Amino acid sequence: MAPKPIRSVGILCSGGDSPGMNCAIRAVVRTAIGFGLKAYGIQRGYQGLVENQIRPLDVSSVGNIIQRGGTILQTSRSKDFMTVEGRAKAAANLRQHNVDSLIVIGGNGSFKGAMKFFDEHGIPVAGIPGTIDNDISGTEYTIGFDTAVQVAIEAVDRIRDTASSHDRTFLVEVMGRNSPEIAVHVAVCTGAENIVFPNQEVEYEKIAEHIKRGMARGKNSSIIIVAEGDGPGMSYKVQKKLEKDFNLPAHVCILGHIQRGGAPSHLDRYIGSRMGYLAVKSLNDGNYPLVTVQRDGHVTTAPFKDCINDKLEADREYLELVRLLSI
Ligand code: F6P
Numbered sequence: 001m002a003p004k005p006i007r008s009v010g011i012l013c014s015g016g017d018s019p020g021m022n023c024a025i026r027a028v029v030r031t032a033i034g035f036g037l038k039a040y041g042i043q044r045g046y047q048g049l050v051e052n053q054i055r056p057l058d059v060s061s062v063g064n065i066i067q068r069g070g071t072i073l074q075t076s077r078s079k080d081f082m083t084v085e086g087r088a089k090a091a092a093n094l095r096q097h098n099v100d101s102l103i104v105i106g107g108n109g110s111f112k113g114a115m116k117f118f119d120e121h122g123i124p125v126a127g128i129p130g131t132i133d134n135d136i137s138g139t140e141y142t143i144g145f146d147t148a149v150q151v152a153i154e155a156v157d158r159i160r161d162t163a164s165s166h167d168r169t170f171l172v173e174v175m176g177r178n179s180p181e182i183a184v185h186v187a188v189c190t191g192a193e194n195i196v197f198p199n200q201e202v203e204y205e206k207i208a209e210h211i212k213r214g215m216a217r218g219k220n221s222s223i224i225i226v227a228e229g230d231g232p233g234m235s236y237k238v239q240k241k242l243e244k245d246f247n248l249p250a251h252v253c254i255l256g257h258i259q260r261g262g263a264p265s266h267l268d269r270y271i272g273s274r275m276g277y278l279a280v281k282s283l284n285d286g287n288y289p290l291v292t293v294q295r296d297g298h299v300t301t302a303p304f305k306d307c308i309n310d311k312l313e314a315d316r317e318y319l320e321l322v323r324l325l326s327i
């Protein structure tokens with residue numbers, strides 16, 4: 001039996017915000033209206049859905065937001081939506097507003113919630129990967145990653161200026177939770193001397209040897225990019241050990257949430273816009289549940305089951321690359 005055609009689309013953001021979410025929201029709303037559908041914004045993610053914070057959006061509600069970081073719809077991590085009762089409330093709220101499909105911009109945890117929602121209530125859902133971490137299985141890209149990396153690169157370039165003026169070693173901690181992606185890209189693009197991967201044994205001897213070799217050949221600064229892992233502060237542990245066991249003092253700079261804000265880059269605007277369009281088109285064509293993804297460089301769609309795991313493998317080859325290029 002052909003799926004029932006949809007007449008309206010609700011959109012929400014879930015989990016940590018990321019630059020480019022507004023581009024996707026704009027594309028969803030305008031594509032929906034262009035297709036003759038009604039568009040609704042859900043404020044504060046799944047929590048707002050449970051609490052009935054749903055409002056109609058028109059063409060001008062998403063005007064002048066393509067260049068803005070964050071999300072005009074705000075976001076949250078909702079405990080209520082994790083419960084059967086919470087999801088039932090959410091479904092009832094959507095029905096009350098005659099919203100008959102839902103687009104979720106977020107990470108893999110948010111996608112797991114969307115899948116459950118579809119299984120329990122049959123509401124057509126589509127996911128758009130949005131997180132600076134680029135840690136979702138099944139897609140090469142998540143919206144916000146490029147901007148976050150660029151922000152971190154600019155910060156490390158500045159740190160390099162002062163580090164070399166003072167003959168210093170810096171540990172610069174980047175976001176990404178348990179994913180090495182931001183750390184690897186930032187390290188390669190800033191000429192950093194080393195990377196500390198999340199949840200892996202730190203190779204203190206190799207790091208110390210590399211710094212000392214650099215000093216011996218007249219290098220006047222070293223930058224080590226530290227992936228935050230389970231939470232901010234890993235750099236302090238590394239700092240203590242380098243000082244105590246190798247007599248190498250180092251400064252710490254934790255970049256933190258600076259990486260999550262600011263105007264989206266070209267890539268985040270472009271991919272965000274394309275994924276927003278494709279999510280609505282797929283729902284409108286009766287293709288759901290699915291997630292918009294990037295594969296082999298193309299924006300396409302994939303089943304939810306492909307996109308609910310973490311992509312956390314740290315490729316050791318990048319470590320070799322970083323060390324060789326900063327020899
Ligand atoms: O959105 C992903 C992320 O920024 C991670 O890189 C980071 O570990 C985490 O969110 C921080 O979350 P929050 O400060 O929103 O609790």
